[in-house]
Amino acid sequence: MRSARQRLHTICGHVKWSKEHGRVNLVQTRSKVLSTDNINPFVKNMEYAVRGPIVIRAAEIEQELKAGKSKPFSDVIRANIGDCHATGQKPLTFLRQVVAICTDPDRLMDDPKYPADAKSRAKRILSGCGGQSIGAYSDSSGVRVIREDIAAYITNRDGHPCNPDNIFLCTGASDGIKTIMKLCMTGEGGNKRAGVMIPIPQYPLYTATIAEYNACPINYYLNEDNNWSLDIPELKRSIQEARSHCVPRVLCVINPGNPTGQVLSRENIENVIQFAKEENLILMADEVYQHNVYAKGSAFHSFKKVLTEMGPEYQDIELASFMSTSKGYMGECGFRGGYCEAINLDPDVKVQLLKSISAKLCSSVSGQAAMDVVVNPPTSSEPSYPLFLKEKEQVLGDLKEKAKMVTETFNSMDRMSCNVVQGAMYAFPQINMPPAALEEAKKRGVPADVMYCFELLEKTGICVVPGSGFGQRPGTYHFRTTILPPVEKLKEMLERFRTFHEQFLSTYK
Ligand SMILES: Cc1ncc(COP(=O)(O)O)c(C=O)c1O
Structure with missing residues (x-):
C-alpha cells in the first residue's frame, strides 16, 4: 500500500x-531544467583523463590517510598531471617580483628589496595597461607592449621577424588552442563536420575540444618503434580514411610531445609542413614545452622557423603556434598565461578571429604579465641575471636528470619498455601485459591499463594515468607518468613502482 x-x-x-x-x-x-538526459550532448561526450576517476580515487586515499586509515604507504605521489608547483617546484624569483610589483606598484615600486630590472619590467607592463593598472581590461588580443615583447622573443628565437599583430594573449595555451579550433569548424553536421588530425597518443585537451565542438577526430598514430616519430605514410592513411566522413581541415602537432616526451627532428617537421601544404590543412603547433628539451642530439625547432626557411612557396600555409607560462622552467600553471602566434591568415579571417576573442574581453592581465617575464627574462648585464640563471638551470637540470632516471628505470623492468624522454615532462611506458592480467581485466570489465593503474594506486599510492586516456594502438597498454616529483621523491616513487610491478607480474604470471 x-x-x-x-x-x-x-x-x-x-x-x-x-x-x-x-x-x-x-x-x-x-x-530541474537540466538533467544529464537533456544537457548539451557534446559536453557529455567530453573526456579528460588527466583529471579523471583515478585522480578522484587518489584524493579519496589522501583523505583516508589523513583520517588515520592504515595503508602500505604513507603518502600519495601525484604523477598524473603536469602541475609543476603542485609537485614542489619553486617559482622563479624574478617572475614573481615583476608580477608582485605590477599588482601592488604603490607599495613595491620604491621598495629597495626589489631589484631595478624587475621594477623596469613592471613599469613597462603597467605603461601598457589602462590607468596603469593590471586591474583594467586590456585590448582583446593582449597588452600591446607584451605582444611586442613576445614578437621580439620569437624574432630572436627563430632569427626571422615576427609581427606583434599576429599575436594574441590567451588564458593558458588551452584557451588559444580552443579559440583557433573553433575558427576551423564548418558549422555543419554529419560528414560535413570539420576533421581535426590529432596524434595518438594525444594530450586530452584535443579530444575533449573536438567532442565539445562536435568536430571529427582524425587519429594518426605516432610511431612508438621510432621514438614516437610522426610518420608521413601514417598521416596519409588517416586522412584518406577520414575523407568519407568529415572535411579534414586541421593538423595538430604537439612538439615536444605530451604524453610521449619526444622532440621532433627538423626533417620530420619539414615533412609535416609539406604534407599540410599538399593536403591544404591549417597547422596547429602546440609548442608549450619548447624550453623542455633534455636528450643529447635533440633540439627544439619551431614550426614557424622551419616553415619560414622552407621558402616562399610555403608562406601561404596557415600556422598557429602556442606557448604557455605553465611549462618550461617557470611552471606557472595557475597564472593561466599563454599566447598564440597565427600567421598567414586571410586578413578577413583575422578580423573574425579578433572579433571572437573580443567577445571574451581579454585574458587575465596578471597572466599576461607572467607571460611577459617568460619572453623577456633578465639579460646578462642586469642585476637579477645570476639568480635567474641559477634557478632556471636548477629546474631544467633536475628535469634532465629525472628524464634519464625514469627512462632507465622503466627499461630495466621486466615486460616494460619506455622510449627516451627527450623533452616535455612525461614518460609513456608500455607494459607487455601478461595474458593472465588481460583475462582478469576482461573479467572485471575494465581495460587492462586501467586495472594496472588502479592496483598501482591502491598498493603504492602512486597516481599515474592509464594510456587509454590518451589513446594507444589497440592491444597495447601504457600509462603516463610525469617526471615532476623532486629527485629524491621520484627515486622513492620508482622503487615503490618496481616492487609493485614485480608483484603484479608474479600475481599474473
Ligand atoms: C601539450 C599541451 N598543450 C597545452 C597544455 C595546456 O597548457 P595551459 O596550462 O597553458 O593551458 C598542456 C598542459 O599540460 C599541454 O601538455
Missing part, C-alpha cells in the same frame, strides 16, 4: 514536503 506522500509524488513530482514549526507543509518546487 503506497502512502499519501508517495501517491502525491507520483501525481506531481514538483511538490515537496517540508516540516516547519511542527506542521507539515507542501512546498511548490519545480523540476
Whole structure:
C-alpha cells in the first residue's frame, strides 16, 4: 500500500514536503531544467583523463590517510598531471617580483628589496595597461607592449621577424588552442563536420575540444618503434580514411610531445609542413614545452622557423603556434598565461578571429604579465641575471636528470619498455601485459591499463594515468607518468613502482 506522500509524488513530482514549526507543509518546487538526459550532448561526450576517476580515487586515499586509515604507504605521489608547483617546484624569483610589483606598484615600486630590472619590467607592463593598472581590461588580443615583447622573443628565437599583430594573449595555451579550433569548424553536421588530425597518443585537451565542438577526430598514430616519430605514410592513411566522413581541415602537432616526451627532428617537421601544404590543412603547433628539451642530439625547432626557411612557396600555409607560462622552467600553471602566434591568415579571417576573442574581453592581465617575464627574462648585464640563471638551470637540470632516471628505470623492468624522454615532462611506458592480467581485466570489465593503474594506486599510492586516456594502438597498454616529483621523491616513487610491478607480474604470471 503506497502512502499519501508517495501517491502525491507520483501525481506531481514538483511538490515537496517540508516540516516547519511542527506542521507539515507542501512546498511548490519545480523540476530541474537540466538533467544529464537533456544537457548539451557534446559536453557529455567530453573526456579528460588527466583529471579523471583515478585522480578522484587518489584524493579519496589522501583523505583516508589523513583520517588515520592504515595503508602500505604513507603518502600519495601525484604523477598524473603536469602541475609543476603542485609537485614542489619553486617559482622563479624574478617572475614573481615583476608580477608582485605590477599588482601592488604603490607599495613595491620604491621598495629597495626589489631589484631595478624587475621594477623596469613592471613599469613597462603597467605603461601598457589602462590607468596603469593590471586591474583594467586590456585590448582583446593582449597588452600591446607584451605582444611586442613576445614578437621580439620569437624574432630572436627563430632569427626571422615576427609581427606583434599576429599575436594574441590567451588564458593558458588551452584557451588559444580552443579559440583557433573553433575558427576551423564548418558549422555543419554529419560528414560535413570539420576533421581535426590529432596524434595518438594525444594530450586530452584535443579530444575533449573536438567532442565539445562536435568536430571529427582524425587519429594518426605516432610511431612508438621510432621514438614516437610522426610518420608521413601514417598521416596519409588517416586522412584518406577520414575523407568519407568529415572535411579534414586541421593538423595538430604537439612538439615536444605530451604524453610521449619526444622532440621532433627538423626533417620530420619539414615533412609535416609539406604534407599540410599538399593536403591544404591549417597547422596547429602546440609548442608549450619548447624550453623542455633534455636528450643529447635533440633540439627544439619551431614550426614557424622551419616553415619560414622552407621558402616562399610555403608562406601561404596557415600556422598557429602556442606557448604557455605553465611549462618550461617557470611552471606557472595557475597564472593561466599563454599566447598564440597565427600567421598567414586571410586578413578577413583575422578580423573574425579578433572579433571572437573580443567577445571574451581579454585574458587575465596578471597572466599576461607572467607571460611577459617568460619572453623577456633578465639579460646578462642586469642585476637579477645570476639568480635567474641559477634557478632556471636548477629546474631544467633536475628535469634532465629525472628524464634519464625514469627512462632507465622503466627499461630495466621486466615486460616494460619506455622510449627516451627527450623533452616535455612525461614518460609513456608500455607494459607487455601478461595474458593472465588481460583475462582478469576482461573479467572485471575494465581495460587492462586501467586495472594496472588502479592496483598501482591502491598498493603504492602512486597516481599515474592509464594510456587509454590518451589513446594507444589497440592491444597495447601504457600509462603516463610525469617526471615532476623532486629527485629524491621520484627515486622513492620508482622503487615503490618496481616492487609493485614485480608483484603484479608474479600475481599474473
Ligand atoms: C601539450 C599541451 N598543450 C597545452 C597544455 C595546456 O597548457 P595551459 O596550462 O597553458 O593551458 C598542456 C598542459 O599540460 C599541454 O601538455
